[in-house]
Amino acid sequence: MSKKISAENIKELRSKTGAGMMDCKKALEASKGKIDIAIENLRKKGLAFADKKSNRVATEGLIDSYIHAGSRVGVLVELNCETDFVARQPEFHKLTKDIAMQIAASQSVRYISKNDIPEDVILYEKNIELNKEDIINKQIDVKKKIIEGRVNKRFKELCLMNQPFIRNPDINIEELVKQHIALLGENIKIRRFERFLLGEGLEAKSGDFTQEVSNMINNT
Incomplete structure (x- = not known):
């Protein structure tokens, strides 16, 4: 036991x-x-x-990129530290590249940590779970626990810090950053990132040429 x-x-x-x-x-x-x-x-x-350094100001660092094979997925990430000296260290460069690669591989990730999730997104996720058919008839206290568990699971999927590190799934990204804080002796923060997917948000153009010609004839 x-x-x-x-x-x-x-x-x-x-x-x-x-x-x-x-x-x-x-x-x-x-x-x-x-x-x-x-x-x-x-x-x-x-x-x-590592946590004792987490409130120290970090304004130096790097902006780095990762382009996945095939050039269909790309990432920009800003990683901050306290001094230019640490920003030049190979360990810091490797950490930045690893985090960019992690973001490229994490399709569900939208935020750095739970603290970055907007209130409207939190309410939206709770409302989705609240209206699921499998919990409608459950008691209120049971329903609340189920919703809380499901929402927390969803938030972990959305947050970079909660993701298992792709090179070592035994730790997550938060632990990876803490390891480097201890190694390099300075506060390290992931400030922001952007993930680009080729063609994302664009409508696929219809290839129905016959219909296009028909529409043109009908409009003349």
């Missing part, structure tokens, strides 16, 4: 490492509640102390 992880345990580990709440919870679960092992594991993953 796995050891139950208390909020106090998580708070203690967070205060000792500066890692995020969910990262602390996962580390404690993996170490069966042993703080020292959890700290060691967080440090190996590069997560310890």
